[in-house]
Every structure is written in structure tokens, then in C-alpha cells.
Amino acid sequence: MSQRYQVWVLTHPQERQSIEDYLAEHPNPNLRFVFVNVPRWLDTWDPARDKRVSPLHYVLWQRAALHQASRLHKQISFDIVHHVSWGTVSEPPLLWRLPVPFVWGPVGGGQVTPAAFRKYLGSAARAKWMRDIRMRMIPFRPVLRKAARRSAVIFATNFETATILKQAGASDVKLFLDTGIREDFLLNEPPRRAPREPLKLLWVGRLLPRKCLPLAIEALAQLKDAPVRLLVAGKGEMRSQCEEMAAALGISNRIEFLGEVPYEGMPALYCSADAFIFTSIRDAFGSQVLEAMASGLPIIALNHQGVRAFVPDDAGIKVPVMAPRETVGMLAQAICTIARSVELRNRMGRAAWEFARTQAWPQRAQAMAHHYEEAIDQRRNPLRTAPTGVQDRRTELEPEGGPHGENENACKIFI
Structure with a gap:
């Protein structure tokens, strides 16, 4: 995305050293990282000792991130904000409160275990059953409804999650994978496999x-x-x-x-x-x-x-x-x-x-850029008809136009 836009990334300092080492080797004037942490007196989670992020920490971190984002927006005037993680309907974001088009996703979490297959879950079956009940109620959760209704577009990783988001009030939900494929992983041509046994x-x-x-x-x-x-x-x-x-x-x-x-x-x-x-x-x-x-x-x-x-x-x-x-x-x-x-x-x-x-990262970035520009254009031209329902974007083609490069007037993206 930073080949096309000026991008600010708000993230936790857990991987700060790795990020800064990478940027030192690959300088990019269009890409800036802002690290936000939760004060230790509010939350004692230490990523060095426990890699699992608690829901409480994430809620507190989101509030700290919103505060930092609001300060940055006053200085920079972002064109669009995109929340990418956590990618679950169970933990809705708060950045929709910024006065710019808000993009959310890819987001999943709406899928549930088919009831007939719970026996395969063993001792975890009861916990999964409780989760499935919670998923049926989640479209009515106020914090989710606010995030869904204020989103310019939400990307869902499956139909089940898309349905929950629509029930919560989202006006534009598109299918979009939450993962891509590295180009060095993608074969130039699919191999023709010969007959063999077994x-x-x-x-x-x-x-x-x-x-x-x-x-x-x-x-x-x-x-x-x-x-x-x-x-x-x-x-x-x-x-x-x-x-x-x-x-x-x-x-x-x-x-x-x-x-x-x-x-x-x-x-x-x-x-x-x-x-x-x-x-x-x-x-x-x-x-x-x-x-x-x-x-x-x-x-x-x-x-x-x-x-x-x-x-x-x-x-x-x-x-x-x-x-x-x-x-x-x-x-x-x-x-x-x-x-x-x-x-x-x-x-x-x-x-x-x-x-x-179609899911190589360059193609996915081009498709996402197209969605960004649609959301920005819709904000600037509100009388245009916005899409409704669940849109299928599984093989989105690249948008027109080239990279912005290092351009002061380039669109400013906040992730």
C-alpha cells in the first residue's frame, strides 16, 4: 500500500525491534509506524512472558490507540482509516469514531461448529457450544452495531460472518480473504502430475x-x-x-x-x-x-x-x-x-x-486500493448510490492508475 499512498501504521511495540530492523534495511518514506502501549498500572500483560493477548488488554489497547489516532488525525488529516486486527466480530474496533471513512477487515469469527459434529470436539464441546450461542446474540451487541453502521465497507472472510455484520447494520460487506500468498510460494505454472500409486x-x-x-x-x-x-x-x-x-x-x-x-x-x-x-x-x-x-x-x-x-x-x-x-x-x-x-x-x-x-499480495494490495478509493469517493460524493448487500470480490482486478510514490498530496491511509 505504501507504494501508492502515505501510510501510518498504529501497532503494539511487541515486535518493534523487528519492524525497525526491517525499515533500516528497506527505507520507505511513505511508511511510518506509531507504537502504542497500555500503561503498566492498567495492565500487567508482558508479551515477553506470555504471547497470548488477553481480551482485557486488547480493549485497553484499543482505547489507547483511539486516543493516539485522534491526536495524529488533528496533525495529519487522514483520508481513510483501516482496522485490520483483531479480525473478529467478537472484538469490534473503535477507530470508526474518527471523522473519515472507516474500513474494517478482513474479519471472521462468525462461523460456528455444525451441531452434529460437536462430538469431535471432546472436552471442548461445551465451551464451543457456549460460543455458538454467543454468536447468535452478537448481532445485537451495541458496540458491534455502532462499528458496523459507521463502516464505509467491511471485508468478511466467509458468508456466516457477513450475515452477522449485515444483521448488525453494515451497509456494505464484501468477501475478502484474510490471507494472501507470497509470490515466491506461487508456482509459475501448475505442475501436470503424472499417474502414480498410491x-x-x-x-x-x-x-x-x-x-x-x-x-x-x-x-x-x-x-x-x-x-x-x-x-x-x-x-x-x-x-x-x-x-x-x-x-x-x-x-x-x-x-x-x-x-x-x-x-x-x-x-x-x-x-x-x-x-x-x-x-x-x-x-x-x-x-x-x-x-x-x-x-x-x-x-x-x-x-x-x-x-x-x-x-x-x-x-x-x-x-x-x-x-x-x-x-x-x-x-x-x-x-x-x-x-x-x-x-x-x-x-x-x-x-x-x-x-x-488472484490472491498474491500485490494483487490484493491493488484490490484494496480500489476499495479505499471507492470509500473516499463515496464520502466526497454522498449522493452517489452506495452498494448494498454482500458483495463478492474473490477475484478483484487491479484498479486503474499507478503508484503515488513519494507525494505530499498522496492519499493518507491510517492502519
Whole structure:
């Protein structure tokens, strides 16, 4: 964004040294960071000892950030303000109070666990059930309604969150992923994978209950004679339970638990696979899905939440979320279908790769710049008709016009 605009970023000093080291190596006169902390007498959270940010700290930090933002606006006169984190409807922002167009998102958090699948959550089921009840009430929360109604545009990561935002009074909600793909991760061309047996089916993620790896294990167990091998990359509390489950089902020899794979090793792992399976029962989207698509892998996933909103229908097989038994059966059928046809895998893999190209960071920045300019223009020309409803911007093209560069008259963005 700083290639086009003058950008001020308001953030916590937790990563200050890393940020300043980067700016020292990559000077950018259009990019400025302002660090805001909460006084220790109000909040004793120490990021050096505990990486988890408490909701109380975030509320206090938001108030401190609003105070600093108001002071800066009086000096600089921003053209637009954009709140990007936390990206959840559960913690609405306060920066809408500045007298400029306010952009919020990408924001998720509105997705809930399908009721029939709560048994997979184990001891966490009750807490997730309480969360689901809270999500049904959240559109009526005053602080959310104020933020939603004062937003020029809100970006949602799935239809479920978009619906909550509309119920809360948002006038313009657009679908926009909360993650992008690095250009060095994106292949120049999707590989044409040759026929081979066994088919390598890849699952990537933290081994947590809501990621629901057991669905993939149960589906594989139904394919008694299919030449399919499941590779599991990730660590977490459920590893031993999943290994025991595979042994009980008699398929331990068809599943390989790789543990945590370093990020720099992930591109090679994706390229070594033939297809990708994503079984999360509650996720805004899943960055690993986009990484798999960038590697030209066909996607097998549950047809809900972020996957339903963003994965193109021709880029894989999206399985309806019904009762667990039916869903597992359809996952097994999807794996079998993918395994039988290398041409189908290559065709779906190319469609997946084509979508991933639209989510490279330069393309996402260009699309966001277009939305900024729309919001600013709408504020300057209020009689123009504003969009309503949930707008689909999954493959937004770049806006017209070049970068502003170092220009005193460039649009001033506050993030």
C-alpha cells in the first residue's frame, strides 16, 4: 500500500525491534509506524512472558490507540482509516469514531461448529457450544452495531460472518480473504502430475479438535482397496489420539504423521502431493488451503465457511456438511473420484492455481486500493448510490492508475 499512498501504521511495540530492523534495511518514506502501549498500572500483560493477548488488554489497547489516532488525525488529516486486527466480530474496533471513512477487515469469527459434529470436539464441546450461542446474540451487541453502521465497507472472510455484520447494520460487506500468498510460494505454472500409486493425499494444520483430522482418517478407512496414502503435517494435542484411531481402524500403514514441517519445507511438501484435504469444522478459511491451491493441488473440503465462499467449484470437491456418517462417506467418495483420474486432478489443480494467483499480495494490495478509493469517493460524493448487500470480490482486478510514490498530496491511509 505504501507504494501508492502515505501510510501510518498504529501497532503494539511487541515486535518493534523487528519492524525497525526491517525499515533500516528497506527505507520507505511513505511508511511510518506509531507504537502504542497500555500503561503498566492498567495492565500487567508482558508479551515477553506470555504471547497470548488477553481480551482485557486488547480493549485497553484499543482505547489507547483511539486516543493516539485522534491526536495524529488533528496533525495529519487522514483520508481513510483501516482496522485490520483483531479480525473478529467478537472484538469490534473503535477507530470508526474518527471523522473519515472507516474500513474494517478482513474479519471472521462468525462461523460456528455444525451441531452434529460437536462430538469431535471432546472436552471442548461445551465451551464451543457456549460460543455458538454467543454468536447468535452478537448481532445485537451495541458496540458491534455502532462499528458496523459507521463502516464505509467491511471485508468478511466467509458468508456466516457477513450475515452477522449485515444483521448488525453494515451497509456494505464484501468477501475478502484474510490471507494472501507470497509470490515466491506461487508456482509459475501448475505442475501436470503424472499417474502414480498410491495417491498422496496431504492434510496440513494444527492437530486440534476443531481441525477434525479424524474425518479424513475415517474417510480413508472406508476405502479398503483404494491406493491412497494420507500425509499429515502438523503437531498438536490430538496427535496420539489420531494415531490410536488409525491403529484401531487398521490403517496405520496408510497414514504418515510428519510432525511439524518448517515453513521453508512446505512448498516442496505441497508439490510432492497429488491432492489436498481440509476437514476443519470451524475456520474462517485456512491459509494452508491457499498454499495448496498455489501449488496446483485439487482441494477436498467441507462445503462451509471460508471454503464455501472462496474455493471455486471447479478447483476441487466440496462435500456437503450433513450428519457425520454421511459427510465421511462423501469425503471417501471424493477421495476415490480424485484418485481415479489424473486428468481430473490436473484440471482441478489448474483451476485452484488460477484462483491463488488472484490472491498474491500485490494483487490484493491493488484490490484494496480500489476499495479505499471507492470509500473516499463515496464520502466526497454522498449522493452517489452506495452498494448494498454482500458483495463478492474473490477475484478483484487491479484498479486503474499507478503508484503515488513519494507525494505530499498522496492519499493518507491510517492502519
